[in-house]
Amino acid sequence: MRDGVVQKTSADVRDEKLVAESIEGREGAFSELMERYEDSLFRLAYYWTGNREDAQDLCQDCFIHLYHVLPKYDPHHRFGIWLYKVSTNHCINWLKRHRRRPPSMSLSSLLGEEVDIPDNVPLPEQSVMAAEDRRAVLDAVNALPTVYRMPIILRYLEEFSYKEIAQFLDISVKNVEIRLHRAKAMLQKTLKHGIGRAES
Amino acid sequence: MHCKDVQRRISAYLDDELSPSTRDAVFDHLEVCEACCDAMGEYAFTEAMVATTLKRPMDAPASIRMNVLSAISREAQAPVRGGIWQRLSLRPAAGFAALLALAGAGWRTFTSTLPAPQITVSEPMKTPARVAMEPPVRIKSPAPRTVKPAMPQTTVQPAPKHKVAPDAKPDVVRREKAFTPKPVAPKASVTPAPSQPAPKPAAAPVLPAFDETLAAVGQVTQVTGTLLQWDERGEWQDFSTEHSVVKARLRSAEDTVAALQLRDGTLIKSNISTEFQVLRAPSRDEPRWVVRLIRGEILIKTGSGIRVEAPGLDAECDEGEFSVRSTDGVDTTLMVTRGTTTARNNGGAAVVEMNQATVSVAGAAPRLPFDVADPYSQLGWAFVPVAPFNPLDSGGTQS
Numbered sequence: 001m002r003d004g005v006v007q008k009t010s011a012d013v014r015d016e017k018l019v020a021e022s023i024e025g026r027e028g029a030f031s032e033l034m035e036r037y038e039d040s041l042f043r044l045a046y047y048w049t050g051n052r053e054d055a056q057d058l059c060q061d062c063f064i065h066l067y068h069v070l071p072k073y074d075p076h077h078r079f080g081i082w083l084y085k086v087s088t089n090h091c092i093n094w095l096k097r098h099r100r101r102p103p104s105m106s107l108s109s110l111l112g113e114e115v116d117i118p119d120n121v122p123l124p125e126q127s128v129m130a131a132e133d134r135r136a137v138l139d140a141v142n143a144l145p146t147v148y149r150m151p152i153i154l155r156y157l158e159e160f161s162y163k164e165i166a167q168f169l170d171i172s173v174k175n176v177e178i179r180l181h182r183a184k185a186m187l188q189k190t191l192k193h194g195i196g197r198a199e200s
Numbered sequence: 201m202h203c204k205d206v207q208r209r210i211s212a213y214l215d216d217e218l219s220p221s222t223r224d225a226v227f228d229h230l231e232v233c234e235a236c237c238d239a240m241g242e243y244a245f246t247e248a249m250v251a252t253t254l255k256r257p258m259d260a261p262a263s264i265r266m267n268v269l270s271a272i273s274r275e276a277q278a279p280v281r282g283g284i285w286q287r288l289s290l291r292p293a294a295g296f297a298a299l300l301a302l303a304g305a306g307w308r309t310f311t312s313t314l315p316a317p318q319i320t321v322s323e324p325m326k327t328p329a330r331v332a333m334e335p336p337v338r339i340k341s342p343a344p345r346t347v348k349p350a351m352p353q354t355t356v357q358p359a360p361k362h363k364v365a366p367d368a369k370p371d372v373v374r375r376e377k378a379f380t381p382k383p384v385a386p387k388a389s390v391t392p393a394p395s396q397p398a399p400k401p402a403a404a405p406v407l408p409a410f411d412e413t414l415a416a417v418g419q420v421t422q423v424t425g426t427l428l429q430w431d432e433r434g435e436w437q438d439f440s441t442e443h444s445v446v447k448a449r450l451r452s453a454e455d456t457v458a459a460l461q462l463r464d465g466t467l468i469k470s471n472i473s474t475e476f477q478v479l480r481a482p483s484r485d486e487p488r489w490v491v492r493l494i495r496g497e498i499l500i501k502t503g504s505g506i507r508v509e510a511p512g513l514d515a516e517c518d519e520g521e522f523s524v525r526s527t528d529g530v531d532t533t534l535m536v537t538r539g540t541t542t543a544r545n546n547g548g549a550a551v552v553e554m555n556q557a558t559v560s561v562a563g564a565a566p567r568l569p570f571d572v573a574d575p576y577s578q579l580g581w582a583f584v585p586v587a588p589f590n591p592l593d594s595g596g597t598q599s
Contacts, residue, residue: 137250137253141250
């Protein structure tokens with residue numbers, strides 16, 4: 001964030017345009033918006049439900065809910081974050097209505113899984129993360145102080161558990177939890193405001 | 201639990217690193233606190249952005265958009281009484297035409313043909329048929345009756361046991377976590393091919409910068425011929441060795457063959473108009489390269505381990521040489537020219553070791569049980585007595 005102005009990526013601009021067009025009722029706008037976020041939302045739904053069938057139902061539910069609350073979106077914030085916030089609330093309310101508790105799993109573990117899609121069934125290419133977003137994430141991670149960057153790399157790249165990170169870095173598990181929490185908070189601050197520098 | 205206590209635990213909650221009682225306490229709070237739910241959503245977004253940069257995303261079922269658009273369309277046309285289940289009641293046939301009209305340019309049909317890029321996948325989520333419940337059955341193929349090897353053969357080399365020197369820092373690799381149980385692969389650590397210099401032992405764990413690590417994992421040491429890569433803009437561009445080959449969707453140009461040498465010495469040669477994708481680099485759980493053949497034919501030479509996923513057939517080799525061909529993306533031929541390759545039906549039910557033999561899988565992957573006594577039966581496979589072919593050395597394919 002520079003000079004108090006939110007720096008937006010081309011993906012952010014596209015999202016806002018699609019939201020506005022969806023509210024206006026332009027054909028295809030909401031479909032394109034869904035196409036951009038259906039994988040993300042499906043992962044989130046799967047994280048909260050633990051199985052594919054419920055995740056699909058919940059994901060559809062979330063999108064229908066989002067469609068109705070789109071007019072409440074404030075363009076001063078990144079659409080992806082708003083989507084996650086609204087959807088997380090919706091997912092938790094869904095669990096509450098169905099009197100269920102979420103399964104025990106980590107969100108990042110789902111982000112590397114593959115699903116079986118029959119051969120010879122081409123699917124639309126998903127590119128929610130534009131190259132500039134990806135670059136922004138890499139820059140943000142590289143800009144982290146070493147003490148916070150190393151746990152992030154060990155967690156996401158090596159998929160170490162907290163205990164394994166603690167052993168690797170010769171620190172306590174509690175310390176790992178604190179460092180990861182702070183690292184993610186710093187990354188969140190950077191990504192929330194778009195392209196920018198992570199602040200120490 | 202107060203908001204402050206919950207919010208400082210959100211990161212660990214998403215990482216599934218809390219004790220069950222603490223986890224339940226956090227969730228109980230989330231059920232009644234919208235502010236903490238919002239905070240959870242923001243952290244989940246960050247988690248997704250960071251992890252997705254490193255990993256391949258999970259793909260949503262293709263029917264989600266259709267169902268949602270159908271539901272919204274029905275809502276707009278006629279108020280629906282009842283809950284969400286009634287709204288989501290599907291009548292795909294009846295509403296499909298209207299759905300297409302509603303979706304407009306945002307909808308792509310499933311009938312699009314290549315080179316529309318595919319989202320490549322390999323393992324299903326919790327599909328019992330994919331779980332190998334029995335240890336693989338290893339059957340030595342009998343001496344082929346009429347198959348002639350393409351190249352002069354040596355005796356079968358047993359897969360060497362790779363061991364990492366105790367002090368050596370292994371190359372940074374990704375640990376791929378299987379979603380469903382897989383057959384336990386022989387334990388093998390990742391080591392460079394013998395011709396490569398041994399990794400220098402590190403006195404202290406020093407991690408390279410993030411993007412250097414990522415590039416090093418999928419580094420290509422050499423490219424010959426013309427190799428193209430599908431980029432994010434939806435175009436085929438010249439592949440650059442500066443980019444990671446992992447996840448890259450590649451193809452050789454129309455009238456050329458190409459070769460790709462990976463940093464551990466594994467060689468992938470692609471025939472004309474061949475399309476393939478390097479899905480994974482060797483990792484802690486899967487110490488082999490994983491390559492998907494989309495169409496065409498590739499020749500593999502490896503000394504450290506590779507698995508090729510092709511239509512109807514998976515082929516694994518720890519050291520040796522083999523070719524896989526599937527020109528139409530339906531029928532697949534595997535030809536082993538050196539070493540031992542293990543071929544597995546995509547249904548996961550059969551395992552056959554082959555040496556100096558050719559196997560063709562016709563049509564869709566068969567799902568029939570494997571008969572130990574008769575390895576040629578009930579699989580839809582045929583040991584085809586074919587003349588040897590040198591698709592890549594000669595520049596042509598077998599007729």
